[in-house]
Amino acid sequence: MTDTTHTQNQTDAPAVAKTDTEWREQLSPEQYEVLRHKATERPFTGKYVDEKRDGTYRCAGCGAELFSSDTKFDSGTGWPSFTEPANRANVKLDADYSYGMHRIEVTCAACGGHLGHVFSDGPGATNERYCINSCSLSLDESQDGESA
Numbered sequence: 079m080t081d082t083t084h085t086q087n088q089t090d091a092p093a094v095a096k097t098d099t100e101w102r103e104q105l106s107p108e109q110y111e112v113l114r115h116k117a118t119e120r121p122f123t124g125k126y127v128d129e130k131r132d133g134t135y136r137c138a139g140c141g142a143e144l145f146s147s148d149t150k151f152d153s154g155t156g157w158p159s160f161t162e163p164a165n166r167a168n169v170k171l172d173a174d175y176s177y178g179m180h181r182i183e184v185t186c187a188a189c190g191g192h193l194g195h196v197f198s199d200g201p202g203a204t205n206e207r208y209c210i211n212s213c214s215l216s217l218d219e220s221q222d223g224e225s226a
Contacts, residue, residue, distance in 0.1 A: 105139065112214055113139045116183075118194075120156075129147075132219065134147070143164050146164045151200075153207055162202075169193070192214065194209045
């Protein structure tokens, strides 16, 4: 990973556009703060931290396919972690210099919702660890990952 915005970003603007009022009506208060204002849920409190069921993790804001349970692993960090997105075009990666540090922010390419961050200390060939807030996700347990 480099300090620049990653080349797999496929969009310039989110495809899902809603007003602030519409987001507040659709999302729980915690989801709203994380997805729309880049907050972070407390470690080890999210519902998917210890999740073992098979399925597709979708954006809680718009339903876009983000991660497969096949790439989920226990990183010990307190947040659900994945080695790679289900489809790199569905996530946008940008440099984040908040809080006096450099990280790579992960957002949903479809709605712009904040998901978490990706770090270069993961297992596998890419060494990537996508550290994602549980409340930014919904687990679709259908057989083929398609919405019912």
